Amino acid sequence: MGLLGWSRYQLWWGFLPKTPCLMTPPPPPRSQVMLVGDSGVGKTCLLVRFKDGAFLAGSFISTVGIDFRNKVLTVDGVKVKLQIWDTAGQERFRSVTHAYYRDAHALLLLYDVTNKASFDNIQAWLTEIHEYAQQDVVLMLLGNKVDSAQDRVVKREDGEKLAKEYGVPFMETSAKSGLNVELAFTAIAKELKHRSMKLPNEPKFKLHDYVKKEVRGSGCCRS
């Protein structure tokens, strides 16, 4: 089309009614992602690894109440703004955590593969999530600290079995080495983006399948 033709086309296009199906939906607003799990499982370290690409080595300082960080991810060419809430795992802060569940769009529930009690407590966390979080909240189970192979007491298969029982996607992570950290947040961001701005004719995004495929592709920790 010549230049004149093109401007005529633009003029004509300007008169077309702007029906919703002809317009790209706006990008999703900021989504809240909450990290939950027992004290010491590595929630803060996972967030710092994701946000700053670093590992917090040294003495363990428990989170008091709640903390948050923002990060923008580009998913399929769309910017997804995540506000990530790092909750305190200690029992005495539980009422603070309860107050935040309702506004969370996604939850990353962590246990520590070197700490059996943190794994056994997952069922109690799921009961709490069921009670306080939104029914359609995006949920993923993470078995953290897989770099500590010599101290591992929870087998990957046990994590997989539990996740399957509750119908949630699962992967093992390491805030220390960075294994699957980016993937966990990207998977959540993809799901949230697809939920908020599904385009006509776009196939449904399947979080479970995506996680399975990507974890297998990383050559580690099948889900």
Ligand SMILES: Nc1nc2c(ncn2[C@@H]2O[C@H](COP(=O)(O)OP(=O)(O)OP(=O)(O)O)[C@@H](O)[C@H]2O)c(=O)[nH]1
């Ligand atoms: N080896 C190893 N250690 C980790 C990993 N993630 C966290 N840690 C260590 O585990 C301890 C607890 O980590 P945090 O991130 O503070 O734990 P948390 O879940 O935020 O704890 P609370 O704030 O009390 O709820 C720290 O000493 C970390 O260095 C990991 O992936 N691998």
